Amino acid sequence: xxxxxFIIKSLIILALFGxxxxxxxxxxxxxxxxxxxxxxxxxxxxAGPWGLLQPIADxxxxxxxxDFIPSQASKWLFIAGPCLSMLTALMATAVxxxxxxxxxTTGPNQILTVPVQPIDVNIGVLYIFGxxxxxxxxxMIGGWAxxxxxxxxxxxxxxxxxxxxxxxxxxxxxxxxxxxxxLSMGEIVSQQHGGNWNIFYQPLGxxxxxxxxxxxxxxxxxxxxxxxxxxxxxYHTEYSSMKLGFYLFSEYINMFVxxxxxxxxxxxxxxxxxxxxxHQFLTNNLxxxxxxxxxxLIGTVVLxxxxxxxxxxxxxxxxxxxxxxxxxxxxxxxxxxxxxAMLNIVLTGGAILFLKPLITALLK
Amino acid sequence: xxxDFGVIFLFIITAIAFIAVALTIARLxxxxxxxxxxxxxxxxxxxxxxxxxxxxxxRFYVIALIFVLFEVELVFLFPWATVFGQASLIAxxxxxxxxxxxxxxxxxxxxxxxxxxxxxxxxxLDWVRPQPKLPAVKSSVPADLYGKVNKKYAQKTKSV
Numbered sequence: 001x002x003x004x005x006f007i008i009k010s011l012i013i014l015a016l017f018g019x020x021x022x023x024x025x026x027x028x029x030x031x032x033x034x035x036x037x038x039x040x041x042x043x044x045x046x047a048g049p050w051g052l053l054q055p056i057a058d059x060x061x062x063x064x065x066x067d068f069i070p071s072q073a074s075k076w077l078f079i080a081g082p083c084l085s086m087l088t089a090l091m092a093t094a095v096x097x098x099x100x101x102x103x104x105t106t107g108p109n110q111i112l113t114v115p116v117q118p119i120d121v122n123i124g125v126l127y128i129f130g131x132x133x134x135x136x137x138x139x140m141i142g143g144w145a146x147x148x149x150x151x152x153x154x155x156x157x158x159x160x161x162x163x164x165x166x167x168x169x170x171x172x173x174x175x176x177x178x179x180x181x182x183l184s185m186g187e188i189v190s191q192q193h194g195g196n197w198n199i200f201y202q203p204l205g206x207x208x209x210x211x212x213x214x215x216x217x218x219x220x221x222x223x224x225x226x227x228x229x230x231x232x233x234x235y236h237t238e239y240s241s242m243k244l245g246f247y248l249f250s251e252y253i254n255m256f257v258x259x260x261x262x263x264x265x266x267x268x269x270x271x272x273x274x275x276x277x278x279h280q281f282l283t284n285n286l287x288x289x290x291x292x293x294x295x296x297l298i299g300t301v302v303l304x305x306x307x308x309x310x311x312x313x314x315x316x317x318x319x320x321x322x323x324x325x326x327x328x329x330x331x332x333x334x335x336x337x338x339x340x341a342m343l344n345i346v347l348t349g350g351a352i353l354f355l356k357p358l359i360t361a362l363l364k
Numbered sequence: 365x366x367x368d369f370g371v372i373f374l375f376i377i378t379a380i381a382f383i384a385v386a387l388t389i390a391r392l393x394x395x396x397x398x399x400x401x402x403x404x405x406x407x408x409x410x411x412x413x414x415x416x417x418x419x420x421x422x423r424f425y426v427i428a429l430i431f432v433l434f435e436v437e438l439v440f441l442f443p444w445a446t447v448f449g450q451a452s453l454i455a456x457x458x459x460x461x462x463x464x465x466x467x468x469x470x471x472x473x474x475x476x477x478x479x480x481x482x483x484x485x486x487x488x489l490d491w492v493r494p495q496p497k498l499p500a501v502k503s504s505v506p507a508d509l510y511g512k513v514n515k516k517y518a519q520k521t522k523s524v
Contacts, residue, residue: 009371013378063390071403072416083383090379094372119371126442127372147416148405160424163431170438177445237406242390246383327491330427334489338434338480342473345441349469352449353462 012118020093024252025055027311031252034315059245067241072147081142082239082246088135089250092257095124097186099270099300103289111289116300117186124185125173128261129166132216135254136162139218139225142247143235154234157326158225161215164333165222169212171341172205175348176265189269194276197268201351204344206266208337213258215333217251220318227323259310260303267306270299426488430480437476444469 029044029051036043044051069078099116121127136159143155176198180188192198199206215222226234233239236247263269278298283291324332405412444465447453453461483489 009374013371013375017378017382063393064395066395066397067390068398068402070405071400072405072412079387083387086383087376087379090382091372091375094375118375119368121368121372146405148412149407149416149418152416152418153420156420156424160427163435164427167431167434167438170435171441174438174441174445177442178448181446181449183442183446232406232408241394242387246386330489330491334427334430334480335484339477342477345473346466346470349448349462349466353459353466357459 008114009118016093016098016118017090020090020253020256021249023256023311024249025059027252027255028058028248029055030311031315031318034312035319038316038319062242062245065241067243068238070147070238073238074145074147077141077145078238079243081138081140081145082236082243082250083138084141085135085138085250086246086253088131088138089253089257092128092131092254093260094118095121095127095185096257096260097189097264097269098260098303100296101292102296103292105289115186116296120184120186123183125177125183125188125265128185128257129170129173132254132257133162133166135216135250138247138250139235142239146235146238148238150231150233150237151235154225154231154237157231158218158235161218161222161224161329161333164330165212165215165337168208168333168337168341169216171338171345172202172208172212173265175202175205175341175344178345178348178352185264189264189271192268192271194271195268195273197266197271199266202266202344202348204340204347206262208341208344209266210262211332211337213262214314214317215329217254217258217314219251219255219314221321221324222329223323224326224329255311255314256307259307259314262310263303263306269306270296270303272299272302275299421492423488423491426483430483430488433476433479437473440472441469 032054033043033051035041044054047053047057069075095118097115097117097120101113101115103111103113105111139158139162140155143151143158146152176188177183179198179201180191182188182191188198214220218225224234225231226236231237236244239247275295279292279295282295285291286294405416407413448462448465448469450461457464
């Protein structure tokens with residue numbers, strides 16, 4: 001006999017997997033449509049109305065293509081690379097909150113409150129940071145196992161770039177943690193109630209974070225690991241069929257996850273201005289439970305609006321900025337972002353200790 | 365009821381199952397007709413030369429070493445950041461706790477920043493920049509003639 005909690009969690013996990021894969025699939029479509037829009041073209045418009053079935057057709061193609069494993073490659077590592085990449089990408093969504101909470105009655109006077117979040121571990125931020133760092137193994141193993149010069153160079157570049165940008169990313173996260181005093185994602189989001197978003201306190205941290213998010217996702221202007229003009233396909237030169245699909249897919253899942261993390265850490269997640277009056281209005285009109293659930297739904301929709309904006313922003317930047325040269329990329333990471341992020345921590349600490357008591361004293 | 369990390373374990377299992385199912389379905393439906401040409405390593409259409417385990421820039425190794433230092437620093441900073449702003453601790457010590465914690469961390473980060481400055485000053489963070497190479501061509505036209513033409517047109521565009 002299975003427990004009810006186990007079943008609910010399993011359902012949430014399955015729903016989240018479906019959602020992640022759906023969004024990743026349609027991100028490929030959105031990428032091509034956005035590219036077409038920015039370049040004044042039409043984009044995919046043959047498969048289905050407005051080309052909406054194009055990602056399904058692409059996924060189908062991935063299944064039916066022949067898969068080569070080069071005779072010089074190390075077979076098992078060659079398979080393990082994309083699988084690891086996909087696994088780490090899928091794991092990261094586990095602690096991201098997607099809404100406030102859902103209430104339902106299980107009996108007379110028994111109301112259960114379930115947060116719209118797969119799991120709220122008390123070290124959520126650290127978990128995401130760790131899983132994102134693991135992502136580099138997928139690229140490194142795949143690129144090395146291919147036994148191809150282009151792949152190897154792409155993989156080394158990917159590894160070096162990811163580790164370089166992880167440090168400023170972590171440092172900008174620390175500035176946020178100093179304000180919130182908690183590592184739990186749910187806690188960080190609920191502290192930004194209403195319009196009290198972290199972006200207003202951490203503008204510098206946000207700029208550092210989003211730059212690093214671009215680098216961690218290997219997106220233009222930081223797509224040196226796979227820049228096609230220099231390295232053909234970079235670390236996935238030798239890949240075909242579903243394994244290539246995993247690499248491409250994990251990139252889009254990473255994009256979705258980073259958009260979700262950015263929205264949650266800096267833009268208040270499911271919080272929006274005047275949410276209390278909306279909540280009040282709904283509970284008055286629909287009853288306590290239904291009203292609360294509808295308010296949660298609105299919060300989730302708002303969160304997804306933010307996430308989709310950031311996914312669009314990723315694509316927008318791709319077609320706006322040219323690619324960095326490798327020395328520029330490393331200089332920006334080590335000589336620009338890391339000192340800036342350290343400065344940000346010191347400034348945040350000083351502001352918390354000096355400005356906060358001052359402002360509270362003035363307001364009194 | 366599952367523990368917090370039990371759910372994450374469930375997550376990992378689901379992810380592995382998804383990957384396994386996708387790979388198995390792809391294996392069942394795709395054609396499999398390998399030949400020697402298909403299985404060679406791709407090298408822009410040429411026959412591959414030698415092994416791919418070539419020498420690469422030693423800078424990558426230095427970057428990895430410095431990274432390890434900073435990553436460990438980060439791991440130490442995470443727990444520090446959560447207790448730094450704790451209202452109860454600050455209230456107990458009349459606000460002294462916050463300054464003490466900040467100073468402590470400033471010393472810790474400062475020592476590591478010194479390491480970064482050292483690596484920076486030693487030039488370990490500098491990458492080889494591409495140097496444009498002028499092609500040496502044997503031509504009957506003397507080289508300074510080109511210079512003259514360039515100068516002339518540069519002046520012309522300036523006056524316009």
